[in-house]
Amino acid sequence: MRSNYYHLDELAQLVQGELIGQPDLALNGLASLERAQANQIAFVNGDKHLNAAQNSQAGALIVTAEIKAQLNNHQNFIVVANPYLAFAILTHKFEIKMNKRGIESTAQISSSAIIADDAYIGHYVVIGEDCVVGANTVIQSHVKIDDDVEIGKDCFIDSHVTLTGQSKIGDRVRIHANTVIGGEGFGFAPYQGKWNRIAQLGSVRIGNDARIGSNCSVDRGALDDTIISDGVIIDNLVQIAHNVQIGENTAIAAKCGIAGSTIIGKNCILAGAVGIVGHIKITDNVTITGMSIVTKNISEAGSYSSGTGQFETNHWKRTVVRLRQLADVPLTKLVKQMDHMQTQIESIESTLKSRK
Amino acid sequence: MRSNYYHLDELAQLVQGELIGQPDLALNGLASLERAQANQIAFVNGDKHLNAAQNSQAGALIVTAEIKAQLNNHQNFIVVANPYLAFAILTHKFEIKMNKRGIESTAQISSSAIIADDAYIGHYVVIGEDCVVGANTVIQSHVKIDDDVEIGKDCFIDSHVTLTGQSKIGDRVRIHANTVIGGEGFGFAPYQGKWNRIAQLGSVRIGNDARIGSNCSVDRGALDDTIISDGVIIDNLVQIAHNVQIGENTAIAAKCGIAGSTIIGKNCILAGAVGIVGHIKITDNVTITGMSIVTKNISEAGSYSSGTGQFETNHWKRTVVRLRQLADVPLTKLVKQMDHMQTQIESIESTLKSRK
Amino acid sequence: MRSNYYHLDELAQLVQGELIGQPDLALNGLASLERAQANQIAFVNGDKHLNAAQNSQAGALIVTAEIKAQLNNHQNFIVVANPYLAFAILTHKFEIKMNKRGIESTAQISSSAIIADDAYIGHYVVIGEDCVVGANTVIQSHVKIDDDVEIGKDCFIDSHVTLTGQSKIGDRVRIHANTVIGGEGFGFAPYQGKWNRIAQLGSVRIGNDARIGSNCSVDRGALDDTIISDGVIIDNLVQIAHNVQIGENTAIAAKCGIAGSTIIGKNCILAGAVGIVGHIKITDNVTITGMSIVTKNISEAGSYSSGTGQFETNHWKRTVVRLRQLADVPLTKLVKQMDHMQTQIESIESTLKSRK
Incomplete structure (x- = not known):
């Protein structure tokens, strides 16, 4: 395990917080209140964690002023308005970075592909014709980038991802392992009892700062493109069918499925395993609770549900x-x-x- | 983007339609009514699209005679009985074909495997002992074909697919990226509070013209085989457990799960995220609506449901x-x-x- | 197909059963009652299979004494208390073993990784810095083992698995194809309408004798680790979010999803496609029936359900x-x-x- 030490005042500056205590306290990790040691910093996310904070062995705590006033056996603090946000920022400081750059010798790259000098292309990556990989983008091992796929700068594409269907991917996009972007949409014309395949001629467009989890499937459009807008975050094992459009900053939890041609607005939240039928429209700022089925348009912002919690059998x-x-x-x-x-x-x- | 131009009369002949207008009109793409340009052809799928058709910039339209009679500002048509089917046929004309053939130098192929001369084996494919790959079949990069797997002719197997468990795959089968065929079934004998693994000795048989989406899992049988019959189409992220049998031309939408030993008839339709318990039998021509749970045999054709659509929370x-x-x-x-x-x-x- | 013959007395000894009939009867396979031939052995799993047993062409049957007493047209038996367990044991005898050992020439292994001499490392496997692979462990082709991952002895890791996030994996663990262990948890701090990524600093710990199916996602923890205890068995397409803890010998069927920080006890059974919300606790010996939603703590052992079976639409x-x-x-x-x-x-x- 490789890790670095930071002084408490450095960390306080990073999150624009007020330092209380020892400026040169050396810290080499973030930890939960329960497990933090004297060389680690923890954060207190609201009053319900006061007890755990009081008993924590953490060397320093990230707190609000209100929380700080209620803790009497700690000496080192970073005081901020939003401890959860400060914690989020500090995780990046303690993250182990993948800082390899360049192209591994075993990568197979078409001569017509354009790869930025400071990108990383891992072992056994295959990159097809006319592809583009932007500056500082990391492509982990075994990724398949099919012909005409373009990837922006500062992206992270994890192992075994398949990018196909001429997908176009923005900047700062993260796609986790074994996900498939641009696979063929499920389009068949029934005729005389058989299914006639409709070749899918559209593509996938993914905006900037989007995040897609592992083992997801995002299909390419039938004629027009499937669209994932800027700032959308998607968890694992999610199905996005052909021609779906997802608005900016919408969050989609694990195991959701969105059927073909459905349009979802901005700033929506889909909790886990939600299913949404095809060809409907959901407006902005809609929350769908876990495992709900959405079968009709939703034209008013708000929270929607179906499905009951558990009963004794x-x-x-x-x-x-x-x-x-x-x-x-x-x-x-x-x-x-x-x-x-x-x-x-x-x-x-x-x-x-x-x-x- | 590489694309070809076709004359309107060529396309009309292909779908056995009546040409109305300019036979040598040059077209280089299919598009939706809303986005089509003068060099593209669009199709009108029923009366509800009449308005969009009237306003479309498409160079030509695929229509029924009835639709044609209601459009007055277009001049070029292909008139057919079933525009959706005609559209499906034409997508194949405009699809960008993968026409590489032969074996990439980095493929690892057992000496006992038999690979047809005009198959394509992509980079970093691994093929085990006694495997067969049929004529004109395309195996994309990074596919793993384990010992004793056989694949017919004219198949398309996309990147990162794992074929194992001695699976036997028919002709014209398409398997999309990152799917696993022949993985070990979930069979355990409980004994004294522990789970004793049952090695799975069966295999998977996939018929002709079957289609399986991305990120699916089709497990091999415990003793007998898991069977997917001719013409079955399966979308993404679908689970087919060991010893399941699926009848001809049944369609299974994304995120469905079918538990062990269940038998599903011919010409059934499972909408998205349907769950079917193990050891039951579903007759032919059954439709299950989205996210339903099927817990008992279905012996009469018809439509079945469970689960409500959304309520305001x-x-x-x-x-x-x-x-x-x-x-x-x-x-x-x-x-x-x-x-x-x-x-x-x-x-x-x-x-x-x-x-x- | 490569298979071996065993004498009936050998097999009887293996399962500590009583041999009745011909000790040197040669058998080369296990089969279902319906399909067994004279050179195969089948098992009778309870009274409801008596008829099938009576009519079976199997050369020998595995039975209880009670079942044996009711069968009059068979001559060769292994009599045991638990035929299903005996069957489970014998499947290992008839399984085709992967007995390659050593490192394929195309594997890319960091010089700081420690690989046991009798492990198998398949083609195009990539192993990062400071990794450990234990004795007799099989790593199939195209697996990605990222920096600092450790794997015990006698494990089986199938093709296209991604192991990352410094995961630590015990002994005799089986992980099936295309599964991702240690991917980044879905942690984001909302601020001013955007999602701020929380780098995930925890890891994944998997105990001994655990089993994880294909196409699963097990995310690494935010600060602490995600934990899968000894003897846990997990089917395909399952989502285990960050900081989930699963107790010993719990079984999780296909397509389940468990949201972040939830703790599940020992000896629980989750049937197919169950969804469990985050930050709750489920005690030991709880069964959840198929496709149920669990939204609250369960503090008493027992069976819990939600969701109805199918209705005619x-x-x-x-x-x-x-x-x-x-x-x-x-x-x-x-x-x-x-x-x-x-x-x-x-x-x-x-x-x-x-x-x-």
Whole structure:
């Protein structure tokens, strides 16, 4: 493990925080409150972690002023408005960087490809005709870059990624291992009981600062392109079908699937394993909770759900028995009818009383 | 981008359509109605696209006779009974073909493997003992073909595919990038709190004209084989467990999972992210809508569903409160009881009236 | 196909069973009851297979004493308490072993990596700095082992696996093709409408005897490690997010997803496509049925579910209409109100009778 030491004042400057304590305290790592040692710094993400902070062995803490006021057995702090953001910034300082540059001897690169001098091309990478790899971009081992694919600068493409379908990828894009970008869309014309393949003539365009996890599939468009806009972040094992368009800064958690030609707006959040049908439109600032199914357009910002959390299985089985009866139970009418019956009964009772 | 020009009459002949307009109109691409230019041809897939067709800049349109009659500002047409099918056929004309043939110098091929002269074997492909690769089959870079795997003719196997477990693959099969065929099935015998691995002795058989997307897993059988029949089409990120059998021309959308030993009939359609439990049987011509769970045999053709579309989250939360009560609400009995009470009330009212 | 013959008495000894019949009966395979031939052995897994056993052409059967007593047209048996376990043991005898050892000439191995003499390193494997590969471990072609990854002895790592993030892997671990271990966790701090990447500084630790299927993603931790304990078995296309901890001998079926920092106990079973939200805790000995969503802690052992099996689609559509009304139907109150009304009606009826 290779790591460096930083002084507390250096780190405080990096996150534009106020240093309290010993400026030259040497720190060589970030850690959780529970596991941090005296040579590490930890962050306190809200009041619910106060107890853990109080008991932490960390050499220094990243805190808000409010949190700081409640801690009495620590001496070294970086005080900031947003400790989580400060933590995010510091992770980059302690990350082990891949700083190889140049082209490994075993890479197979077409003579018509253009590779920036300070890019890194790993072992057994294959790069086809007319490809472009931008400055400071890292292509890890075994990546396949098919003909006419273009990749911007400062990108990171991990091992076994397949880039095909003439995909065009922006700057500062990260694509994690074993993901496939530009694979053929699932387009078939049914005729006389058979499926006739539709060759997919579109491509994929990925904006700047996008992030795609491992084992994802992003298919190329049938005619037009599949589009992933600037700042979109996508977790692992996600399916993006042909001609999908995803707006800026939308976040998509693991195992989501978005069917063909659906358009998703900006700043949306899809929690894990959400499924979205094809050919619909979801507006900006929509949140979909985990494992929900979206079957219709969403034209108003807000949060949408389907799917229940867990039941004890026997309880759930009895619930399902009722669910299977539910279609034949006119719920709304039933409630009205009961109100009506209640009125009738009261009227009868009053009649009886008056005749006593 | 490399593309060719075709005359309108050539394209009309290809799809056995009627040419209306200028036979020698030169076209070099297919495009959507919205984006087509004067040198491109577009297709009109039904009346709902009439407006887009009217306004399209496309040089020519593929239409039915009925659609043609409603368009007055276009001059060049191919008239066919099924424009979508004609479009599917023409995509193959405009597709950029991978026409390399032969074996790249870096491929590692066992001396006992038989490779057809006009196959293509890409860089860093590894082919094991006793394998067969048929005529005109394309194996892209980094593919692993393990011992005893056989692949027919005219197949396309994309980069990073793993073919193992002695799989046998038919003719004209397409397998997209990073898919695994023949991996070990998930078979374990529980004994004294531990899982004892069952070595999987079966294989995978894939019929002719099958299509499997990217990042799929098709496991080999425990004893007998996992079977994917002729003409089956499978999208990305699909799980096919050991000993599953899928009938001819069945279509399986992205993110479906089919558990072990389940048998699915011919001409079925599984929409996205459907889950099917193990050891059941689904007859021919069954459609399962998106994200449904299938837990029991389906012996009648038809459409089956589970799972609701999205609710606004607050509405859904209130619904779940009721769902958790539902098990203890005897719905059917309740409806009967209400009818009975209604009768009782009416009888009382008539008694009261008669005694007035 | 290469296979060996074994005598029935050898096989009986292997599973510590009682031999009945011909000790030197030569067998060269295991098969299902339905497909077994005279040179193969099959097993009878419970009474429901009695008929198939009676009609089987298998040369010998693995049975319990009870089953044996009910079969009259077979002569060769291995009698054991647990035929399924005996079958599991024998599959290893008939499995075709990968017995290559040594390092293929095309492997790229950092000079600081330590590779055991009797390990196998396949073609085009890339191994980074300070890696360790233990005795008798098999690394198939195209695997990427990034810097500081350590792998124990007797492991099997299939083609196109990516091991990164300084992952530490125990002994006798099997990781199937195209899986990614140690990829970057999905951690981003939102700030001013953008997502700020949190470099992931933790790692992945995988215990002994763990098994991970194909196309899985197991992310490295943000600060602490993601942990998969001894004896855990995981099927294909499973997502394990950063900082998840999975207890010993837990089984996870295909297509499950476990969100960040969730802790799952020992001896749990997650059926197919289960989704578990982040930051919760599930105790030991919990079973979750297929495609369920788990949104809250589970602190009692038992079985939990959500999600219904399939409905005929029209029935389901009518059910969903009712579900959308359900939030406004006070079910429990309604049942009580009906009981109350029933009492009122009976009281009225008795009053009427008394006044006759």
